[in-house]
Amino acid sequence: MEGLLTFRENSIRFIKEYETWFRIGSRFVGMMFVFTCINNSIGHFAALSSLIATVLLSLICSVIPSGFIVFITGAVCAAHMIKLSMPVGLVAAAVMLIVYLLFLKFSPRQSVILLAVPVLMQFHLHFMVPVIAGLIFTPYAIVPAAAGMFLTRFLYYCGASASLAGTGSSINYEGIITALNNIFTQTFADKYIWVYAAGAAAAIAAGYLVGRASFDHARYIGLIAAAAVEIAFVFIAGAAVGAASPSVIAGAAAGVIVGAILQFFRCIVDYSRKEYVQFEDEDYYYYVKAVPKYLSRRGGQEKKKAAGPEQAEKRD
Amino acid sequence: MLDLKKIRLMTRASVYEKEEGVRDMSRNSFFASDYVRYCLLKNFLAVTLSAFLILVIYCLCNVEYVMTLVAEVNLGQFFRKVIFIYILAVCVYTGIGVIAYSVQYKASRDRLRKYYRLLKLIEKCGQEDR
Numbered sequence: 449m450e451g452l453l454t455f456r457e458n459s460i461r462f463i464k465e466y467e468t469w470f471r472i473g474s475r476f477v478g479m480m481f482v483f484t485c486i487n488n489s490i491g492h493f494a495a496l497s498s499l500i501a502t503v504l505l506s507l508i509c510s511v512i513p514s515g516f517i518v519f520i521t522g523a524v525c526a527a528h529m530i531k532l533s534m535p536v537g538l539v540a541a542a543v544m545l546i547v548y549l550l551f552l553k554f555s556p557r558q559s560v561i562l563l564a565v566p567v568l569m570q571f572h573l574h575f576m577v578p579v580i581a582g583l584i585f586t587p588y589a590i591v592p593a594a595a596g597m598f599l600t601r602f603l604y605y606c607g608a609s610a611s612l613a614g615t616g617s618s619i620n621y622e623g624i625i626t627a628l629n630n631i632f633t634q635t636f637a638d639k640y641i642w643v644y645a646a647g648a649a650a651a652i653a654a655g656y657l658v659g660r661a662s663f664d665h666a667r668y669i670g671l672i673a674a675a676a677v678e679i680a681f682v683f684i685a686g687a688a689v690g691a692a693s694p695s696v697i698a699g700a701a702a703g704v705i706v707g708a709i710l711q712f713f714r715c716i717v718d719y720s721r722k723e724y725v726q727f728e729d730e731d732y733y734y735y736v737k738a739v740p741k742y743l744s745r746r747g748g749q750e751k752k753k754a755a756g757p758e759q760a761e762k763r764d
Numbered sequence: 765m766l767d768l769k770k771i772r773l774m775t776r777a778s779v780y781e782k783e784e785g786v787r788d789m790s791r792n793s794f795f796a797s798d799y800v801r802y803c804l805l806k807n808f809l810a811v812t813l814s815a816f817l818i819l820v821i822y823c824l825c826n827v828e829y830v831m832t833l834v835a836e837v838n839l840g841q842f843f844r845k846v847i848f849i850y851i852l853a854v855c856v857y858t859g860i861g862v863i864a865y866s867v868q869y870k871a872s873r874d875r876l877r878k879y880y881r882l883l884k885l886i887e888k889c890g891q892e893d894r
Contacts, residue, residue, distance in 0.1 A: 539824070542817045549810040550857075554864055628825045 453742055456713060475510040478563075479517070485567045486524060490607055493531040496524060515556040518548065521563060525603060533610035535624045536631070540606050547599060551591050558585050558592050565596030568699075575678060575699025578648035580707045582655020582674045583667060590652050594645035601641055605634045639691040646685050647696065651678035662737060664719040671707040675700035716742045770889040777882045785879065788872040796869050803865040804858055811857045815850045 463470050483502045491497035496505075505524065509517045522544045530537030552559060561581055568574040574597070581589035612627035614620035635641075654677040659670025678700050686692035717739040725736045791799055823830050833839050 539821060542821060546814045546817050549814045553810060554860075625825065625827055628821070632821075632825060 452712075453716075456716070460713065472510045476506050479506040479509040481567050482521060482563050483524065485570055486521070486528065488570070489566075490525065490528045490532070490603055493528045496527055514559065518552065518556070518559040518562060522548070529603065529606055529610070531616075532607065533613050533615050533627075534619060535613045536606050536610045536627055539628060539631075540603060543602060544599060547595050551595055555586075555588050555591075558589050561585070561589055561592040562596040562599075565593060566600040569597075569600060572695040573699045573702050574644070575647070575682070575693075575696045576703030576706060578651035578678055579655060579671060579674045579700055579703025580710065581648075582652040583659055583671060583707050583711060585652075587652055587656050590645070590649045593648040593652070594641070597641050597644045597648075598635070601638050602631070602635045605631045605638075609634075639689040640693070643682055643685045643689060643691045643693065647678045647682040650681040651675070651700075654678075664722075667711050668708060671704045671711070675704045718742050767889055770886060773882055773886045773889065777879060777886065780875070780879050780882075784875060788876050788879075791869055791872045792876055794869075796866070799869050800862060800865045804861050807857055807861040808854060811854050812850075815853060819846060 480502065483505055487497040487502065495501060505520065509520055512520075522541075526537060526541035526544065528537075529540040552562065558581075561577055564577050565574050568577060577596075578589070578593055581593060609627045609630040612620065612623040612630065614623060651674040655670045655674030657670075658673040659667045661670075663669075679696050682693055682696040718741070719739060722737060722739045725734075725738060727734050727736070794802065830842075833842050
């Protein structure tokens with residue numbers, strides 16, 4: 449345990465020292481994953497699918513505010529779809545704009561969830577997103593999670609039906625209506641979206657409520673609860689509508705592991721030394737549970753050294 | 765001699781100013797009702813634009829039905845339904861917006877209150893030094 453704590457403190461110290469570069473670097477790597485995923489699934493625009501364009505866009509996204517990243521990603525998806533088929537691409541752009549205006553503008557900082565779902569879906573790990581989101585974000589995270597799944601499936605059906613409306617520069621005016629009807633009928637009839645949304649809602653609610661309870665190890669128990677609820681919900685709902693997904697077990701397990709690692713680095717407390725205190729001020733009477741954070745022995749000694757000779761004099 | 769307590773307080777204040785403080789201070793420049801009204805106006809524009817886009821997509825997908833209505837000069841009932849759904853959507857989003865933006869404003873005020881308390885502590889440390 450001592451070794452782990454020392455490793456944790458050294459890592460945090462190292463990351464904080466180069467925090468700006470780590471933030472830019474991690475965003476760059478994340479956006480490379482996102483744009484590579486987009487290029488692999490709907491990469492019809494050759495210029496945008498090239499490595500140079502991907503690297504350039506990722507560099508831009510790594511330095512701009514996070515709210516604009518969703519716009520750029522949406523614009524790239526729209527450009528690919530418009531290159532495939534102009535009418536279908538314009539409708540896809542309109543649908544993405546509608547989803548943003550109606551659902552995502554209330555909490556643009558949680559848009560990272562929207563981008564994580566299609567990327568992890570390539571590795572069948574998209575079920576880990578709600579487990580981790582319940583730990584880190586608010587219950588509103590269900591909206592970007594469901595929107596991410598909806599848009600992924602919608603763009604898939606757009607690509608599948610685009611040939612009816614004419615591809616490239618040729619437009620088949622008679623086929624446009626058929627293509628649009630196909631796309632929307634298939635998207636709204638896709639039960640997998642509803643199963644995922646229901647599982648994500650249950651997981652995020654369970655993770656959020658249990659993780660913020662006051663009993664010991666609540667955050668870790670919250671992760672396990674979120675995973676268990678998600679697996680149960682997806683299996684029951686999937687069996688009911690015929691859209692079962694065995695990948696929920698692997699995704700939920702991966703979510704618990706990654707969430708536990710994140711929580712270990714965020715905050716680690718020593719429940720064996722917890723204290724209950726009561727006190728009052730002019731306005732309130734306080735019932736407080738104080739749980740001290742874990743410090744490695746080396747970190748504790750360095751803090752005592754930093755207090756300096758003044759403290760030693762006071763003690764003497 | 766370095767005052768470690770003051771350094772810690774000033775670091776916390778500085779981190780807050782750099783990250784959430786910018787947003788909270790810009791929100792605090794409004795009264796609560798003015799901020800909510802301003803956000804609801806943006807909300808209204810977003811809902812109106814979305815409703816228009818949804819109507820266009822619906823008409824594209826059901827162009828035969830719409831053409832039939834035009835031919836029979838029976839667009840009145842269709843537009844009444846559209847306007848009813850639009851007003852309902854605006855009311856729902858306004859209700860959600862009032863709650864969401866009020867909660868946002870209150871959270872900003874609470875954070876700013878803690879920040880001002882930090883500043884008072886820093887000033888107190890400075891006076892003790894003198």
